[in-house]
Structure formats: structure tokens, C-alpha cells
């Protein structure tokens with residue numbers, strides 16, 4: 081599991097009067113489970129892009145376990161992300177025509193990083209997310225099942241951090257509940273720090289901490305004990 085330390089991070093675009101993300105300092109403890117919430121346009125996706133290294137910041141520090149992504153080249157950031165971050169995107173990013181198992185293994189295959197034991201681990205992860213048909217074609221699965229495949233895929237490399245962007249947004253209540261439970265349980269059993277972008281109170285209310293963004297700034301940062309109080 082990895083800790084995150086941001087300092088002096090600011091993202092601006094030409095023509096805009098204020099930065100779309102402006103975080104003077106933020107720490108996330110290794111192994112904690114954190115929700116990022118906020119209205120549309122508040123900077124949540126920008127935050128995910130910055131902390132995953134998908135988008136580069138020119139100033140400040142974005143350090144995971146002491147490793148600062150800011151001075152890295154795009155190629156190094158891509159390599160680092162592949163090894164340390166499991167990403168679960170809202171629209172799944174799964175491939176039709178491939179089975180659940182092959183979808184889980186595909187990123188490792190594409191980056192020529194498929195290791196001995198990955199197939200067994202993928203099978204174990206399918207079991208852990210409650211899917212028994214490894215050979216089922218992805219396009220025949222329900223949305224909740226697809227999201228569970230995406231979670232299994234994100235965990236294949238035992239990432240130090242699992243990041244999910246609106247993972248329950250397009251799911252019905254039962255499937256959403258299953259996904260919430262799996263994200264929490266599996267981040268714990270896989271030793272991953274969990275960061276979830278969500279508006280869903282079923283999710284945000286069950287994590288250790290909830291950070292609210294508004295106009296690119298942190299306007300609330302509440303620990304779970306305080307939330308329950």
C-alpha cells in the first residue's frame with residue numbers, strides 16, 4: 081500500500097481566470113480508504129488524472145510512497161502507473177469479444193508484463209468478485225458483472241493503490257452495493273490504498289475519509305469518526 085503526498089499542485093488552462101485544481105497540501109495515509117466528492121466541474125477527474133500521472137503537473141509534488149511523479153517522463157509515469165495503480169473507470173474500458181478472464185489479463189499482455197501465476201491470480205480474483213464463468217464473453221455480462229471484472233483487472237498486479245472513478249454511477253442499487261463491498265474488502269485484502277471518486281452516499285459514507293472539492297479547491301476534509309458523529 082502507498083501513501084500520497086501532494087504539495088503546491090495547481091492546474092490551469094489558458095483563458096480561464098482561476099486554476100481548475102489548486103491543492104497547496106494533501107496527505108493520504110497508506111492503506112486508508114478515501115472518497116473524493118464534489119459537484120460537476122469541481123476538479124475530481126483532474127485530481128484523478130494528476131495523482132495517476134495521466135496528466136502532468138508542472139509544479140509542486142505528487143509523491144506516492146515518496147516517489148514523485150512530477151519530474152518523471154511520460155513513459156516513466158506510464159510504467160510506474162502500470163506497476164502501482166489499479167484503475168477502475170466508470171465506463172469499464174473492457175473489450176467486447178474477449179472473455180472475462182482475457183479482459184483481466186489483457187493489459188498485462190499488451191504491456192508484455194504477463195507473469196507466471198497471473199492466470200491463476202486472475203481466476204482467484206474472478207472468484208473473489210463472485211464471478212464463476214471465466215470464459216463468459218464480456219458483452220453478454222450485466223453492467224454490475226462488468227464492473228466486477230474491471231475491479232478484478234485493476235487488482236491483478238497487486239497495486240499499492242486502487243482508484244475508482246464513479247464505480248457505482250451506472251449500476252442499480254443491488255449491483256452498486258456489491259461493488260461498494262468489493263472495493264472496500266478487496267482493497268483491504270490486497271493491501272491497496274483506496275481512492276474513490278463518487279457522489280454515492282452508499283460509498284462515501286463507508287470510507288475512512290471524505291474530501292470535497294469545489295472549484296478545484298478542497299472545501300471539506302472529514303474523517304469517518306467525525307462523519308459518524
Ligand SMILES: Nc1ncnc2c1ncn2[C@@H]1O[C@H](COP(=O)(O)OP(=O)(O)OP(=O)(O)O)[C@@H](O)[C@H]1O
Nearest residue numbers: 093094096100118119120121122123124125126127
Ligand atoms: N483541457 C481543458 N481545458 C479547459 N478546461 C478544462 C480542461 N479540462 C478540464 N477543464 C475544466 O476544469 C474543470 C474541472 O474539470 P473536471 O473534469 O476535473 O471536473 P469533475 O469534477 O470531474 O466534473 P464531472 O463530475 O462533471 O466529471 C471544469 O470546469 C472543466 O471544464
